[in-house]
Amino acid sequence: MALAQVAYQISKDRDFAARMRIDPEGTLAEKGFELSREELAFLSKGLFGRSDDQVSLNDLVAKMRGWR
Numbered sequence: 241m242a243l244a245q246v247a248y249q250i251s252k253d254r255d256f257a258a259r260m261r262i263d264p265e266g267t268l269a270e271k272g273f274e275l276s277r278e279e280l281a282f283l284s285k286g287l288f289g290r291s292d293d294q295v296s297l298n299d300l301v302a303k304m305r306g307w308r
């Protein structure tokens with residue numbers, strides 16, 4: 241659930257998203273989010289990696305909009 245909350249926060253808060261690019265672990269700790277290393281790696285790929293075989297963060301957030 242935390243991964244979904246972080247992705248949602250990134251999609252809604254530009255300042256949070258910008259800080260995530262610079263210091264993801266510090267930004268998450270500041271907001272009280274705890275992610276596993278795997279979840280953090282997944283987010284990092286979405287934030288920084290843009291190869292065809294990786295899911296972009298925008299794709300992840302778009303898919304999450306249907307979750308309720």
